[in-house]
Amino acid sequence: xxxxxxxxxxxxxxxxxxxxxxxxxxxxxxxxxxxxxxxxxxxxxxxxxxxxxxxxxxxxxxxxxxxxxxxxxxxxxxxxxxxxxxxxxxxxxxxxxxxxxxxxxxxxxxxxxxxxxxxxxxxxxxxxxxxxxxxxxxxxxxxxxxxxxxxxxxxxxxxxxxxxxxxxxxxxxxxxxxxxxxxxxxxxxxxxxxxxxxxxxxxxxxxxxxxxxxxxxxxxxxxxxxxxxxxxxxxxxxxxxxxxxxxxxxxxxxxxxxxxxxxxxxxxxxxxxxxxxxxxxxxxxxxxxxxxxxxxxxxxxxxxxxxxxxxxxxxxxxxxxxxxxxxxxxxxxxxxxxxxxxxxxxxxxxxxxxxxxxxxxxxxxxxxxxxxxxxxxxxxxxxxxxxxxxxxxxxxxxxxxxxxxxxxxxxxxxxxxxxxxxxxxxxxxxxxxxxxxxxxxxxxxxxxxxxxxxxxxxxxxxxxxxxxxxxxxxxxxxxxxxxxxxxxxxxxxxxxxxxxxxxxxxxxxxxxxxxxxxxxxxxxxxxxxxxxxx
Amino acid sequence: xxxxxxxxxxxxxxxxxxxxxxxxxxxxxxxxxxxxxxxxxxxxxxxxxxxxxxxxxxxxxxxxxxxxxxxxxxxxxxxxxxxxxxxxxxxxxxxxxxxxxxxxxxxxxxxxxxxxxxxxxxxxxxxxxxxxxxxxxxxxxxxxxxxxxxxxxxxxxxxxxxxxxxxxxxxxxxxxxxxxxxxxxxxxxxxxxxxxxxxxxxxxxxxxxxxxxxxxxxxxxxxxxxxxxxxxxxxxxxxxxxxxxxxxxxxxxxxxxxxxxxxxxxx
Numbered sequence: 001x002x003x004x005x006x007x008x009x010x011x012x013x014x015x016x017x018x019x020x021x022x023x024x025x026x027x028x029x030x031x032x033x034x035x036x037x038x039x040x041x042x043x044x045x046x047x048x049x050x051x052x053x054x055x056x057x058x059x060x061x062x063x064x065x066x067x068x069x070x071x072x073x074x075x076x077x078x079x080x081x082x083x084x085x086x087x088x089x090x091x092x093x094x095x096x097x098x099x100x101x102x103x104x105x106x107x108x109x110x111x112x113x114x115x116x117x118x119x120x121x122x123x124x125x126x127x128x129x130x131x132x133x134x135x136x137x138x139x140x141x142x143x144x145x146x147x148x149x150x151x152x153x154x155x156x157x158x159x160x161x162x163x164x165x166x167x168x169x170x171x172x173x174x175x176x177x178x179x180x181x182x183x184x185x186x187x188x189x190x191x192x193x194x195x196x197x198x199x200x201x202x203x204x205x206x207x208x209x210x211x212x213x214x215x216x217x218x219x220x221x222x223x224x225x226x227x228x229x230x231x232x233x234x235x236x237x238x239x240x241x242x243x244x245x246x247x248x249x250x251x252x253x254x255x256x257x258x259x260x261x262x263x264x265x266x267x268x269x270x271x272x273x274x275x276x277x278x279x280x281x282x283x284x285x286x287x288x289x290x291x292x293x294x295x296x297x298x299x300x301x302x303x304x305x306x307x308x309x310x311x312x313x314x315x316x317x318x319x320x321x322x323x324x325x326x327x328x329x330x331x332x333x334x335x336x337x338x339x340x341x342x343x344x345x346x347x348x349x350x351x352x353x354x355x356x357x358x359x360x361x362x363x364x365x366x367x368x369x370x371x372x373x374x375x376x377x378x379x380x381x382x383x384x385x386x387x388x389x390x391x392x393x394x395x396x397x398x399x400x401x402x403x404x405x406x407x408x409x410x411x412x413x414x415x416x417x418x419x420x421x422x423x424x425x426x427x428x429x430x431x432x433x434x435x436x437x438x439x440x441x442x443x444x445x446x447x448x449x450x451x452x453x454x455x456x457x458x459x460x461x462x463x464x465x466x467x468x469x470x471x472x473x474x475x476x477x478x479x480x481x482x483x484x485x486x487x488x489x490x491x492x493x494x495x496x497x498x499x500x501x502x503x504x505x506x507x508x509x510x511x512x513x514x515x516x517x518x519x520x521x522x523x524x525x526x527x528x529x530x531x532x533x534x
Numbered sequence: 535x536x537x538x539x540x541x542x543x544x545x546x547x548x549x550x551x552x553x554x555x556x557x558x559x560x561x562x563x564x565x566x567x568x569x570x571x572x573x574x575x576x577x578x579x580x581x582x583x584x585x586x587x588x589x590x591x592x593x594x595x596x597x598x599x600x601x602x603x604x605x606x607x608x609x610x611x612x613x614x615x616x617x618x619x620x621x622x623x624x625x626x627x628x629x630x631x632x633x634x635x636x637x638x639x640x641x642x643x644x645x646x647x648x649x650x651x652x653x654x655x656x657x658x659x660x661x662x663x664x665x666x667x668x669x670x671x672x673x674x675x676x677x678x679x680x681x682x683x684x685x686x687x688x689x690x691x692x693x694x695x696x697x698x699x700x701x702x703x704x705x706x707x708x709x710x711x712x713x714x715x716x717x718x719x720x721x722x723x724x725x726x727x728x729x730x731x732x733x734x735x736x737x738x739x740x741x742x743x744x745x746x747x748x749x750x751x752x753x754x755x756x757x758x759x760x761x762x763x764x765x766x767x768x769x770x771x772x773x774x775x776x777x778x779x780x781x782x783x784x785x786x787x788x789x790x791x792x793x794x795x796x797x798x799x800x801x
Contacts, residue, residue, distance in 0.1 A: 236586075300586070300588065360661070361661075362660040370766075376753065377587055377754055378569075378587055380754065391752070392752055393660045393752065394753075395655075395656055396652050399656035409660075411661075
């Protein structure tokens with residue numbers, strides 16, 4: 001057989017062979033509680049909605065910039081109360097029906113329906129009322145806000161636009177993929193949306209999410225080449241992967257997430273008066289912050305894959321981080337000085353307050369989190385050096401939430417926060433003194449302290465301002481106050497630790513969620529290359 | 535069999551001696567953090583290496599052994615005493631009392647103990663010391679573990695009540711107390727002893743389960759359960775020394791089973 005014939009037979013084989021679907025494989029850590037994009041509130045449901053739904057504006061997870069999606073362009077009014085969208089023309093839903101302004105208007109109407117209880121709808125409701133959306137022609141939509149709203153464009157990244165003609169929800173959306181098959185408790189397969197408006201995308205045939213709660217098994221399956229991506233690796237597994245598959249383990253840098261400790265300053269709950277007095281003292285909180293070795297926490301617990309925190313915002317948030325703030329140094333001597341100025345004294349290795357009470361408190365954290373348990377153990381030892389006795393209590397998550405949000409029966413809590421958006425307005429539900437998630441003293445009728453009143457004022461001001469510089473000034477001051485008062489002792493910003501299979505091309509892990517598959521439509525799977533360990 | 539028993543007793547004695555004198559073998563206290571050496575492999579200073587925050591694993595293993603070996607028998611004793619009392623009353627009294635106690639035992643057996651332990655732990659005050667928390671955990675295990683042995687004791691007592699020597703004693707007009715103390719108790723004691731030896735490894739394993747869930751003994755106090763958590767997500771082939779607590783647990787539980795002289799019991 002000549003060389004030409006050989007080549008011809010080989011090419012014929014390639015063309016005649018049945019196409020093997022090139023699916024992207026990854027794991028979800030739980031069954032999505034809903035496939036309705038407007039009701040998605042868990043990580044798994046968010047992942048499905050992200051890949052199957054279309055939005056007007058998408059925040060690029062890598063550049064943090066807004067990009068036109070179903071809206072070809074938009075214009076915000078100078079007072080920040082109105083935004084006019086020009087919709088992309090020629091876009092079709094998977095059932096072939098055209099995408100028009102009616103779909104956008106109907107989507108907002110349905111999402112804002114109080115009977116639906118959509119968590120996304122809360123973002124569009126203010127004390128002055130909800131956003132009003134109306135069409136102006138087939139391809140133009142106007143959204144009117146009752147009050148000036150900061151960064152209003154970013155809010156539209158969360159709203160799935162669903163077909164007005166769809167008889168029932170969830171209906172196939174305008175995202176790059178549509179749901180192909182769901183096997184409860186086992187997997188969910190998404191297939192390429194054949195009418196996706198970005199022609200020639202997505203490049204993979206589908207995405208298969210296997211339901212896999214056990215992260216160790218997820219790791220082993222990645223190593224065997226059965227999974228292509230891991231969204232979140234523990235520092236331990238990350239280091240292991242870096243040794244076993246160099247190149248597959250990627251540290252994308254500090255995330256917007258933070259790990260922190262706070263004291264219960266609420267008047268509710270069964271806390272002795274003496275302890276409440278300590279917890280309400282800024283000097284006490286500052287001293288505790290100075291006595292904690294953040295560098296050790298990062299190096300030992302996170303194996304260097306975390307950075308000491310100066311405040312609630314991470315340096316990863318390039319737009320809003322106050323660069324003037326630096327993390328508190330580890331300085332037990334300064335901590336002792338701070339405490340002595342506040343009437344505390346060291347007596348045979350035991351710190352006592354001005355009334356002679358020994359300083360001891362308990363820290364609660366969620367059971368099962370190795371990193372938090374290790375952090376608590378190290379904090380216990382650090383604080384022991386300044387005479388403070390700490391008891392660590394690990395609780396199952398529901399019990400922990402019950403204590404920190406309802407009965408307030410706890411003294412200090414070590415927990416973390418996952419930030420999904422970089423905008424300060426996303427922090428309103430944590431920073432406003434009236435907020436139910438205000439960690440140290442939730443649901444206040446009036447601010448308990450002058451500095452909390454100032455934070456309230458600044459946060460409301462920035463939310464009602466359209467200009468970036470004015471908002472940045474307000475938010476910088478908020479960060480400064482939090483740094484001075486330390487109602488929350490911010491400890492670390494963990495890095496985004498992910499795994500990307502060597503057979504994948506186009507992956508650009510980002511610090512925003514989703515870290516790995518935010519650009520799933522652009523990912524390609526190299527033919528003939530096997531993932532996993534060789 | 536006798537040689538195996540002697541071997542088991544020797545092993546337990548060795549483990550107990552090690553646990554009672556950890557400072558003779560280990561480099562530091564169980565809570566001392568050598569932060570410059572986290573996750574260190576075995577060395578002359580740390581024969582089992584250090585854990586994630588740089589604590590000497592050998593020291594923690596020896597202290598953990600002390601905790602588990604002291605408190606598991608205490609919890610077993612508690613549950614056996616309760617079982618002896620309630621099972622004995624049920625078997626002796628019969629009738630409504632018997633039905634009530636058996637129903638209570640059935641109820642306790644049907645309760646998911648892990649869930650109950652979680653609930654009770656969540657309701658405990660937060661300022662209890664690690665030592666108190668471990669004592670409370672084992673006390674709960676002991677109090678909740680009375681039902682199964684109580685049913686066995688009850689069956690044994692009910693069977694003894696029909697035996698000829700008890701009938702004879704009653705026919706002679708002996709008081710109830712005399713029948714209980716002289717006729718029943720000596721015959722039920724081996725049953726209770728057997729239950730005790732069965733309960734000890736069961737409680738060690740229960741604490742291990744709680745420790746694996748992060749709900750066992752509070753930090754920094756070590757226990758076998760807490761130490762076994764280090765095996766999560768780790769290949770034992772890469773770090774075989776991490777298997778030390780598992781091997782010790784298997785050896786101790788196996789030894790306890792060997793010591794148990796099952797064939798000696800007449801009931």
